[in-house]
Amino acid sequence: MRTTQKVALVTGAAQGIGAAVARVLAEGASIAALDIQGEGLASLVAELRERGGRAAAFRADVSDSASVERVVEAVERELGPIDILVNVAGVLRVAPAVSLTDEDWTVTFAVNTLGVFHVSRAVARRMVPRRSGAIVTVGSNAAGVPRMQMAAYSASKAASTMFTKCLGLELAQDNIRCNVVSPGSTDTPMQRALWADEHGAQAVIAGSPESFRLGIPLRRLATPADVAEAVAFLVSDRARHITMHDLYVDGGATLGAN
Structure with missing residues (x-):
């Protein structure tokens, strides 16, 4: 996918889709793996290095803007300028809307929406002067189709999806592409x-x-690798004329109603 010699920052990299994205991109890019879970992060980085890849672990809470800014600065200092950002970090609180607590709502948006904003802003500010970059946010098909007991999650993913598209519109003049990959059940x-x-x-x-x-x-x-392959395409030069797109990877679960 022609990501060789590039630096990719992947959030939520300690497990699941985030780890799968890191594995796929590590075939060519240097990986900055970011997560709040230290053990899983260390295991992933050790695996990537054993395979001959260049990878480093960075612990941070994406809901903390100061922590994100410090980590992004550290990534560029240790690995080089960030060419690719993939926002994967996310949480899920399941309950009927009338039973959701204030904490459920706040925590969900803090990670799924504020986290995307914090990391994307920090990275984009550095990409703009270089006039190059690719950002992908891993959303959800629940952002476009209502789901029972998933009001907080769906709303947070819808917000981060639209933020990413707006960011893509603003950054297009700087040759920075911003897209969304929306998995279904994975x-x-x-x-x-x-x-x-x-x-x-x-x-x-x-x-x-x-x-x-x-x-x-x-x-x-879907397997995490199914989603990761879609991400890898969108951050590659093969997708150089694609921006502000929301690619559903859900096996047809939403009948194309996105």
């Missing part, structure tokens, strides 16, 4: 936490009329 720890039993995957694939969920036409859950 086999990650976050997804598995929603399952009631070992049949959780089958239930998601089949859908649930009482929950207004159609199921997945391709009859399988």
Whole structure:
């Protein structure tokens, strides 16, 4: 995908989709892996280095703008100018809208929306003078299609999606592309936490009329690698004329209604 010699900052890199994105981009780029989870982060970086890649771990809470600014500065000092940013860090609080607590709402937006803003702003400020860069925010198909008990998550992802598109419009004049990849149900720890039993995957694939969920036409859950490959394309030179786009990777679960 022609990311060789580039530096990629990936948030939420300790597990799931973030780790998969880091693995795919590490085939050519130097990886700055950012997460609040130190153990998972250290394991990922050790794995990437064993494979011959150049990678470094950076612990930070994306909801803390000062911490983000320090880390972005450290990444550029240690690895070089950031060419690629992938916002993956996210949390999920599930409950009926009328039962969501103030903390549920605040924490969800602090990570899923403020985090995208903090990291994107810090990186974009450095990309602009260089007039080059690619930013991808990993959103969710729940940002475009209502989901039961996911009001906070869906709203936060919708906000970060529109922020990324607005950023893309503003930065187009500086040759910086900003896109969104919106996964559907993906086999990650976050997804598995929603399952009631070992049949959780089958239930998601089949859908649930009482929950207004159609199921997945391709009859399988996405893997983190499926999402990572879409990200890798959008940050590569092969996608050089694509910006402000929202690419759904959901096996057809939303019937293209994005």
